[in-house]
Amino acid sequence: MAFKMTSPLFKRTKAKGGGTKKVCLPKAKIASMSRAERQKVINAKRAAGSKGKYKRSSKSNVTGTSSGGSLRTWVKQDWRQVGNPSKKCGEK
Numbered sequence: 001m002a003f004k005m006t007s008p009l010f011k012r013t014k015a016k017g018g019g020t021k022k023v024c025l026p027k028a029k030i031a032s033m034s035r036a037e038r039q040k041v042i043n044a045k046r047a048a049g050s051k052g053k054y055k056r057s058s059k060s061n062v063t064g065t066s067s068g069g070s071l072r073t074w075v076k077q078d079w080r081q082v083g084n085p086s087k088k089c090g091e092k
Contacts (some may be wrong), residue, residue: 021049023056023082024089029065030082037062042083 023045030038044060079089 020054021046022089024079025062025082026065027078027080027085029062030080030085032064033062033082038082 023041025041033041041056041060041062044056048054048056081087081089081091
């Protein structure tokens with residue numbers, strides 16, 4: 001006799017939380033942004049992180065970064081935290 005267990009413990013749900021609040025951009029781009037532009041990007045990322053999302057709103061997308069070219073040139077850029085440019089992207 002076959003039966004299916006329908007316990008609430010076996011439900012699969014999407015995990016909530018875990019959103020990151022750090023914003024990373026190339027150092028040259030951070031230097032060329034105004035204080036208001038930097039704050040807009042930081043606020044959007046923190047709002048998304050507090051909601052448990054990984055990505056910030058597309059309204060806060062940053063233009064003018066050198067996204068063209070190969071992946072090698074993209075990785076070689078000096079990525080820094082927008083909130084504190086003295087720290088590299090992965091630092092705490």
